[in-house]
Amino acid sequence: MRIEDWWPSLDSxxxxxxxxNNGDVVPPSILNQITAVAxxxxxxxxxxxxxxxxxxFLSDEAIDWIEKTANDEGSVDE
Structure with a gap:
């Protein structure tokens, strides 16, 4: 399952x-939440x-995706 598929199922x-903490070691509690949905x-x-x-650690691809997603969420498009 791709990150794009499981991301919306994670709690906020x-x-x-x-x-x-993008790029940091993923603690077991966070990894457990990811694997519960993915x-x-x-x-x-x-x-x-x-x-x-x-x-x-997440892959470079996943780290880049999270960074892009975070930046897109923070922008205001009109």
């Missing part, structure tokens, strides 16, 4: 954490980045 506080990630899932000893 989880979305805000991901926006505020399912367990496979290695080739587009939003999956590195899973290092210090923790799980």
């Amino acid at each position: 506080s989880t979305q805000q954490w991901l926006i505020d 399912g367990e990630p496979a290695a080739d899932t587009s939003w999956v980045g590195d899973n290092l000893p210090e923790g799980f």
Whole structure:
């Protein structure tokens, strides 16, 4: 499942954490919320980045998508 598909199913506080901490290690509590709506990630899932000893990271593609989404939400188009 792509980030575009599961993002709307996250609660607003989880979305805000991901926006505020974009690119940081994703804590287990946030990752659990993501996998509850997106399912367990496979290695080739587009939003999956590195899973290092210090923790799980979103992919560069997902980080860019979140940044774009956050910027679009903050703009006022008339």
